[in-house]
Amino acid sequence: MGGSGSGTWYRWSKKTVVEDGLTLDLFKLVREKAIIPGKHVRGSLTWWNNRTDEERASISYEADLIDPYAAWVRLHYHRDGTPEDYKVRMAVTYPHYGGMRWWFVCPANGSRVAKLHLPPGGNLFASRAAYRLGYNSQQESPMFRYLSQAQDIRRRLGGSTCIDEWFPKKPKGMHWKTYEKLQAKCELYEQRCNSMAAQRFGGMF
Known part of the structure; x- marks a missing residue:
């Protein structure tokens, strides 16, 4: 099973950008009901090439958001023929205007983030800061x-x-x-x- 100790995030090139890889956007996943607060769900996610409409990648996942203080998302997929299977912890905050906001806890540096990224050659979905990723627009x-x-x-x-x-x-x-x-x-x-x-x-x- 993969984990923060087995990742290569700390050696990443600063020239790699977010758009080169895959992104898990928590707000989008919740909005599309792929992940549902208060429930235990499982499914698969697919990324497509916007120009060719061809499949770029797909992963399977399981998400348990029943208990806000013990919530997690399990990700499993193959990377260059090597199976990856690990859990990403979830966290919640309570904005001053009310309600509850969910976050991923980056498996590399423990920060709360709304998005996790998997750049080419990486093995773990982690935060942009952990991989030191930029954006195309910054280049x-x-x-x-x-x-x-x-x-x-x-x-x-x-x-x-x-x-x-x-x-x-x-x-x-x-x-x-x-x-x-x-x-x-x-x-x-x-x-x-x-x-x-x-x-x-x-x-x-």
Whole structure:
């Protein structure tokens, strides 16, 4: 059975980014009822390649969240032919506005986190800090970071990511105030991107 002592998290390259691997998002798992507070459940999780729609990876899991002070999630999968089978402890906090908030307890450093990550070559799902993972956006120049932010908004609205095309129409059900705020942000990012591109490429933009 795997454990924090058998991981390779402490030797990880700082150049590895979150997007290179797999992520367990606790809030998303609870929202989609893959994990249910107060219940004992089991199932499987699958990651897909957004570009090719091909399966990237899949794991099996079991989650016991009946007792908030003894809760856990068990993960089992194969990594390069080697079976991994271990439990990740859960923790709860009580926000001042009421209710209960669940957290993973990182098996590498014991921190409370909402997401656990498994980068290529890793064997344990652990926190971003434990693996010292960055994000793609942190590796980009400011010009491409603004471009990525503008494209993310266009993609969210269901339109083309090409900033030379018309801004996407308001999706059905979205409030106009939200739509206009996103449009203003996108235009600002595009202006900054174009301005930096003009400086970089000698006024071609």
